[in-house]
Amino acid sequence: MTYDDLIPVIRRLALEAGDKIMEIYNSDDFDVKVKSDDSPVTEADEAADALISAGLRAAFPDVLLVTEEQAASHSTKGDTFLIVDPLDGTKEFIHRRGDFTVNIALVENGTPTRGVVYAPAKGRMFFTLADGQSIEETGVLDKETVGSVQPISVSNADNDAxxxxxxxxxxxxxxxxxxxxxxxxxxxxxxxxxxxxxxxxxxxxxxxxxxxxxxxxxxxxxxxxxxxxxxxxxxxxxxxxxxxxxxxxxxxxxxxxxxxxxxxx
Incomplete structure (x- = not known):
């Protein structure tokens, strides 16, 4: 697996999962369950997880996959692994506040090196390029073709403000x-x-x-x-x-x- 292979796949899967999440988000009602740690889980979490997991396992069958919604994966270990939160901010989703995201990342030797964060209700898409630079993609988000992108950079922080x-x-x-x-x-x-x-x-x-x-x-x-x-x-x-x-x-x-x-x- 190269970074050039990885980035288009995780971007596409994040967008596909976002579509599935929004379909459920915009429905009249959706199921909410409680997991063993008392945290909520919805059918959107589970549907997005199934979609992303299947896509990653098909594309990168030899790479360890850890995902929030599959407890069996939480006992696995490896120096290199893909890690997924298919719907981060479930409480925001349940209360229809929009601040929820799809998250897919690659971890190598203890450090997240590449990743995608997609906020479907806000239409904001952030991901790392193969060279490691992070960008925000704006406009119409097409699953197969990257559109208008802008490199992003942290602030020159003013410690007095x-x-x-x-x-x-x-x-x-x-x-x-x-x-x-x-x-x-x-x-x-x-x-x-x-x-x-x-x-x-x-x-x-x-x-x-x-x-x-x-x-x-x-x-x-x-x-x-x-x-x-x-x-x-x-x-x-x-x-x-x-x-x-x-x-x-x-x-x-x-x-x-x-x-x-x-x-x-």
């Missing part, structure tokens, strides 16, 4: 306490992996996450942010966030533009 983005569904006092260590010009909330993309485009300077996430929640956004010049580090010691951990659970982390002068936890 920072732009902060935080979780919409999981913001708490600990998050606010950490944000208050900075000189903040503006703070916004967003759902799902869109927060990584807002840092990647310079619409925000820093995204601190003081709460539980899994690697499939973050890998694609991490790859997009890295391809735009950004960084993702552990909250406690500011070392790079690593992937392929046992159980695929993340520690708290900070995603940011490198000009941001990070504060201690």
């Amino acid at each position: 920072l732009l902060v983005v935080a979780s919409k569904s999981h913001r708490d006092q600990a998050t606010d306490d950490y944000i208050n260590k900075y000189n903040v010009k503006d703070s916004k909330s967003a759902g799902s992996s869109l927060k990584f993309c807002l840092v990647a485009t310079g619409e925000a300077d820093i995204y601190p996450r003081v709460g539980r996430t899994m690697e499939w929640d973050t890998a694609a956004g991490h790859a997009v942010l890295a391809g735009a010049g950004g960084k993702v580090v552990r909250f406690d010691d500011h070392t790079p966030l690593q992937y392929g951990k046992d159980g695929y659970a993340n520690p708290f982390f900070i995603a940011y533009a490198p000009d941001v002068e990070l504060k201690e936890a």
Whole structure:
């Protein structure tokens, strides 16, 4: 598998999954179930997962696949793997708020190197090119042909007037306490992996996450942010966030533009 092989496939699968998700999103009603960890799952999560998994296994049968909706994949390990969250921001989806994304990423030696984040309700598509540069594709999104693209890059952050983005569904006092260590010009909330993309485009300077996430929640956004010049580090010691951990659970982390002068936890 080369990067040139990978990128068209994950972009197309993200768009196809987005179409399926929006078909369910725009229906009069849809089923919502509760998983063993008390998190919600909808028929859109399951339909998108089936579509993406089948497409990735057909295209790259020799590459390990880890996906949120297939528990058996959570006990597998490898240095190189594809990791999928077919619908990140399920709560946003359920409440019809639009801040949900399709996420597909490649992890190599503990680092997300390529990925796609697609927000179908917002019509925003972010992905890494084969050379690692991140772009946003705009206009009509055709499954077979890439349209108008714009390279994206993190901000030149002003530490006296920072732009902060935080979780919409999981913001708490600990998050606010950490944000208050900075000189903040503006703070916004967003759902799902869109927060990584807002840092990647310079619409925000820093995204601190003081709460539980899994690697499939973050890998694609991490790859997009890295391809735009950004960084993702552990909250406690500011070392790079690593992937392929046992159980695929993340520690708290900070995603940011490198000009941001990070504060201690």
